[in-house]
Amino acid sequence: MRNTPYFKWIKLVIASIIFILWVVWIENYWFLLGYPLLFDNYITKKIPWGFWKKRKDGKKPSPIVEWIDAIVFALVAVYIINIFLFQNYKIPTSSLEKSLLVGDHLFVSKASYGPRMPNTPIAFPLVQNTFSSTTHIKSYLDWPHWDYKRLAGITNVKNNDIVVFNFPAGDTVPFLSNNPDYYNQMLITGLQEAQKNNNLMPKQPFNSDWERNHYFMNIGRKFIHSHPERFGTVISRPVDKRDNYVKRCIALPGDVLEIRHNQVYINGEAVDNPEGLQHNYLIKTDGTALNDRFYERLEVAKIDRQGMGNSYYIPLTKDKAKLVEDMPFIESITIDEEIPNNTGFQVFPYSSDYNWSRDNFGPLAMPKKGETIDITIKNLPIYERIITAYEGNKLMVKDGQIYINDQPATKYTFEMDYYFMLGDNRHKSADSRSWGFVPEDHIVGKPILVWLSLDPDKSFPANIRWDRFFKIVHKN
Template sequence: MAVTEIAPKQQKQNKGKSAFREWIDSVLFAVIAAAVIRWLFFSAFVIPTPSMENTLLVGDYLFVSKLHYGTTTPVTPLQMPLTHQYIWGTAIPSYLEWIKLPQYRLPGFTDVKRGDVVVFNLPVEHPETYSKYSNVLPDLHPHPVDLRSNYIKRCVAQAGDTLEIRNGQVYINGEAQPVPFRMQNEYFMSTTTAVHEENVFRKNGITDFTPFTETFNDSTDSNDESGYIVKTTPALAQKLKTYDFVKRVEPLYLSKGLKEPFLFPATNLTNWNKDNYGPLIIPKENGTVVLNDLNTAFYADVIRYYEGNEHVTLKEGKLLLNGKPLSQYTFKQDYYFMMGDNRHNSADSRYWGFVPKDHIVGKAVFVWMSIDPDPTNFFNKIRWERLFRVIK
């Protein structure tokens, strides 16, 4: 029997994607991939202020690991990808607060430890607290917890520690702590003549210096002196002493008992300053404190705003739960005390208090690029010696 081959039905050929469609798909894939990497693994940050000098300089670009402490899930999911608070170059918020999700932290390699350089969301951008700190941080605005401003400081005390600062030296649980290698302090440099700033200060990497045109009188010498107030490291302070026109270089510390304004906590029960501070116990998960007048001053904001409590109020210096006085309190999460390495030029926990664990973003790992915002010439714009420097 003869058979006839049946011709297959002619199939419509799929049209290839247009170049524009391929470009859109590529951009969309790149945005999604970048957003996932940025959320889950690491983020890139730039240092805008000198609060961490000389460990980190203005213009340093660094990678921050989210894996070390575990990344947190978004609280504010309605957000434009690859933005933080505002749409690039505008004052238009990049997020909507129509939906708020509970926050969870994924498992990490480690917990925050003393000495870690940490990026965190600034706690005092809470809607109920930001206005209290306008004298210290004048440009504060309220934001959701996961979209508060990113700050970078060094953890000097972890949950459960007792912190005290004596004459600029940090003590934890009564023991003096190691000083960060590149930590910067404030010094008075007494000189016999005016200094050539380029040859003395900038050549040694000192960018923060102020001529002291009036007379300077310290607590140990009745002779009037003039010179410069400089912020630098102990090693460079020793080097400055070797110049023949330098009479002496001495660290500057505020005297114990001299109360500094705008310090945390805002109470008349302490007479602390940036160089003589504490003792202060850092809140720890499941740790309990008795709420006397002093502890209420220390922990009232923590209990009211960062612990997820409702119906807790502060009246006449007393904490009330549903109108009844609280005599003690057990904390629900860990907290940390953060300080900048530029100890006399850092708005840190000494001025606004504790950092809750749910505000921790990640650990600063290394500097991948460093650009001098004020170079002596174009060829010195990139600080080559800082590239791929591990942050310690």
């Protein structure tokens, strides 16, 4: 059948169906203009697609040419797969232990929540934003730039889903100092510089915490940009080229989140905690030193081990904490709880009008697409980045009046849905308590499988966690 004249038409029909379904899926019908190229490839063959491989003497292409051809094809295939189907992601920190471990390599499904069309379509595959951690040479071109568009997916983000997303505060990055994020660094640095130099302290009291924060952030911004030897070049990144984070989605658009004494409540009801949920515990011994065998028994990574004298500060699950409590050389074990201190500098939104801490947080309503809220100077610290950074509006405050796009504003309607993400290792996680909401256009995908796991605390081959190979990623 392969030698019959009808076979090429059969191949064309199959390819045409796939091509048309793909165009309908991405809802960009301009691609239909490329259909003649598909037709030529199977039927007319007028375009010499392999012209660059042909030799004048008619001989077979050299091995170098064949290798280049194979590499180009592989890169194109990987690029397409990476956009529409899945990508690899490596767990870099302990924020999700014990649900996901440092050194886990994940297959992240982009089809689960619907793949995004890239904001930066011309980019080197398999490289997130720069070619290495030591250089800020971009792996993508800033132009052309496409607006946010998400294709139809299999499902929606649900409560307790583990989600990979682009870091919302990663739009601006000091290349040599990216933790904490740029905005927190501006605030912290501005406060420190003002405390060192009384001339920088304000002469008049602030009218609001929003005004206070912007005052100190402006000082911090000038300091960071004037000290590249310490902070590095300050660079900006589009949404799809911001660093990837992985956390657990705790609250969906429209939910009301609250954390009371380390327990999460959604819409007033306590949620079921993940099996691997951890909090930091203060442990005091009778003088016995905690050794590697102790930590390995409790599965505490080296990065999470802290102690001095007979006092130790380590993350544990409830079951592991009970195990420690029953050990004969333990004098006391107490769960850590950060109490709000009225300063407004502990957690998002960094305002004394919201006297919250990482362990006592909210209530906070999740913004929902199409919802309209009252906007005030008091709640502006909560919604400022939504209005400006995420939804692209111009915001200004003058004489106590809020202006959006140069118009006086007392209300605001959200253009996107927003989510709240937490790490399961609650006291070892930089998450939404630090930088706020995750916009829908930052959602990358859903981890579905651990395909490789390497323990960073051990050397090869002992570092291979064989029991985690091809482990399905569950909610709990």
